[in-house]
Amino acid sequence: MHSFILLPQLIMLLSSFFLVLLFITRIYSDTISMIVTYGKPTNFTSSVSFFASSWDDCVIQCYKSLSCVVAHSKVSPISCELYDVNKVFGVVKLNASDGFLVAFKVMNNQSFCPIGDNLPTFGEGTNHKYLTVQMDGPFLRVPQLNGVTGGADITFTQSQALSYCEQLGATLTGLETTDERDFVANTAIDILGPDYPQFAGFWVSGVRKSECYADGWQDIPYCTGTNLQQFSFSDDYLFNYAGYTWDYQQPDRDAVGQWSNCIQIWIRNEAKFPNLTYSLYANGNVDDAVCDVVDYQDYHLRGFACGKLPVVPVGAC
Numbered sequence: 001m002h003s004f005i006l007l008p009q010l011i012m013l014l015s016s017f018f019l020v021l022l023f024i025t026r027i028y029s030d031t032i033s034m035i036v037t038y039g040k041p042t043n044f045t046s047s048v049s050f051f052a053s054s055w056d057d058c059v060i061q062c063y064k065s066l067s068c069v070v071a072h073s074k075v076s077p078i079s080c081e082l083y084d085v086n087k088v089f090g091v092v093k094l095n096a097s098d099g100f101l102v103a104f105k106v107m108n109n110q111s112f113c114p115i116g117d118n119l120p121t122f123g124e125g126t127n128h129k130y131l132t133v134q135m136d137g138p139f140l141r142v143p144q145l146n147g148v149t150g151g152a153d154i155t156f157t158q159s160q161a162l163s164y165c166e167q168l169g170a171t172l173t174g175l176e177t178t179d180e181r182d183f184v185a186n187t188a189i190d191i192l193g194p195d196y197p198q199f200a201g202f203w204v205s206g207v208r209k210s211e212c213y214a215d216g217w218q219d220i221p222y223c224t225g226t227n228l229q230q231f232s233f234s235d236d237y238l239f240n241y242a243g244y245t246w247d248y249q250q251p252d253r254d255a256v257g258q259w260s261n262c263i264q265i266w267i268r269n270e271a272k273f274p275n276l277t278y279s280l281y282a283n284g285n286v287d288d289a290v291c292d293v294v295d296y297q298d299y300h301l302r303g304f305a306c307g308k309l310p311v312v313p314v315g316a317c
Contacts, residue, residue: 034059039102040072043090044083047072052080059103067179071103085179148187150303152196155294158262161203161304162234173307174205174235175243175286181265184305185284188267192302199268201289203304205235206244206263208288213259226251231263235307248280251288262291264301 036059041047052058055073058080062071070083070091076099094100147170150156156164158172165171175181188202212223212230222229226246247266253259268276268283294301 034063034103034105036101036103038094038096038098038100039091040094040100041070041083041088041090041102042092044088046087047081047083050080050082052078054078055101062103067177069105073101075099075101147306148184148191148303149306150188150191150202152192152302155300155302156203156304157294158203158291165306168306170306171234172203172205173305174233174238174241176238176240177243181243181245181284184265185267188303189269192267194272196269199266199299200302201264201299202267202302204263204265205233206231208261213261244286245282245284247285247287253288256290258290260288260290262289264289
């Protein structure tokens, strides 16, 4: 959950057109559809080429990818390009004569293809902050962040950060994927600026459960080690937690003399500090921190990341 709304922005660009569907592919899941029409990305930073023998293969590859949100190709010959979350921001609707295909993910719990021109779900579907899909086990999601907030001369406790997010109808975001983690960390570097002289911490979702710092916590298996079950998360849309990559020898619980019960993400500008051992202390790693302390000798808690379900404004569709 975090500083921009990706897929709804993409969809709202499409919404100025009446969308005539070529087809809607429902692959492997009852919760996700790939909506396919004529069009192409217009605002993006990068894409990945994928060798596909057909357009269906291209769409399926995007569908199965944890991070892909848009697939694109010429009608003929097929030239599959896959666009990951945080790397594509706009798509334009075209006509069949233009010769370009585009597919994007939407939530669709129906057993039939959605109909109508009400983007992005074409009728009765639900537009979620996270697009979830179950493929032979764990759920996967595509993140949409809507707020990385902070500054080089301000600080926030965890409760202040959570309160700010709640005022936006949001909550502190979790880190479902490494793409989400990297987006938050790199955005925070941009917010602090190239001359910021220290490392920093930004708050993300995660508060240690009370039984995991009460007397006898050592005897509870999930309270030990790096097990994330020792934390509760305000971000209800977490499934894989893959973006929570712990810093070296973390979490360290009460090693600083009081319990560090909230989760922060480390912000470390490698260009500014090139000699750090980033294999152990990577930008974007997480750490447990004291929830109401913002100032330490070597760093400060300078911001946080929020997220919420996106809303398509009335009249946009």
